[in-house]
Amino acid sequence: MKNNVRELRLQKGWSQTELAAKTAVSRQSIHAIETGKYVPTTVLALKLARVLDCVVEALFTLEEGD
Amino acid sequence: MKLLLFPHRLQKPAFLLCIVFLVLVILSVEYNFELPFLAHKAPSNALLSNDNLSDEVFLTGFLVSLLVYGFSREADEDEYSVALRFRALLLAVLVHTIISLGLILFSYGWAFPVLAASHLFTILILYLIFYKGQRLMNRFRALRS
Numbered sequence: 001m002k003n004n005v006r007e008l009r010l011q012k013g014w015s016q017t018e019l020a021a022k023t024a025v026s027r028q029s030i031h032a033i034e035t036g037k038y039v040p041t042t043v044l045a046l047k048l049a050r051v052l053d054c055v056v057e058a059l060f061t062l063e064e065g066d
Numbered sequence: 067m068k069l070l071l072f073p074h075r076l077q078k079p080a081f082l083l084c085i086v087f088l089v090l091v092i093l094s095v096e097y098n099f100e101l102p103f104l105a106h107k108a109p110s111n112a113l114l115s116n117d118n119l120s121d122e123v124f125l126t127g128f129l130v131s132l133l134v135y136g137f138s139r140e141a142d143e144d145e146y147s148v149a150l151r152f153r154a155l156l157l158a159v160l161v162h163t164i165i166s167l168g169l170i171l172f173s174y175g176w177a178f179p180v181l182a183a184s185h186l187f188t189i190l191i192l193y194l195i196f197y198k199g200q201r202l203m204n205r206f207r208a209l210r211s
Contacts, residue, residue, distance in 0.1 A: 023087055025146065028142075031208035038146055
């Protein structure tokens with residue numbers, strides 16, 4: 001699973017802490033998602049998409065083998 | 067996924083109690099330390115009995131405080147914490163089972179009940195090591211990035 005959370009977050013000029021506060025999760029969770037260590041649930045993916053003003057598909061894309 | 071967890075305010079007291087009861091368990095095992103007010107009259111026909119409840123109280127306290135500490139809500143509890151808990155629990159059960167198999171296969175005589183009794187705590191201790199260790203490492207990595 002490839003994700004563009006970091007890129008979209010930086011486009012907004014937000015830190016990991018700010019994005020974490022807007023989605024009501026910990027900073028560690030955002031870090032784990034950005035580094036691909038954790039794949040969020042549908043609820044969190046939708047929340048991330050909402051605060052980053054994009055669709056979920058712009059944040060997460062399937063890779064070959066997924 | 068919501069988990070049934072103890073409230074966050076119990077985490078610190080449970081950690082302190084863990085330390086206190088661990089010290090008391092060690093004193094009880096190594097130096098036969100007993101609290102006089104926990105003395106009781108054991109029935110004379112009882113097969114396995116003693117005349118003081120200190121070790122039972124210390125071990126129960128240690129086990130319960132470990133449980134509350136391990137399963138109390140974090141201040142920033144979220145779905146990633148749940149995933150970490152699940153992963154840690156899975157690893158703890160796996161390692162606990164391997165140790166249990168080792169005990170069954172390689173310990174004989176008096177050593178078996180002694181080691182098996184100590185093994186009562188390993189699943190919670192292993193879970194705590196894996197879970198808290200992972201959280202600490204993640205916090206460190208997040209701070210470095």
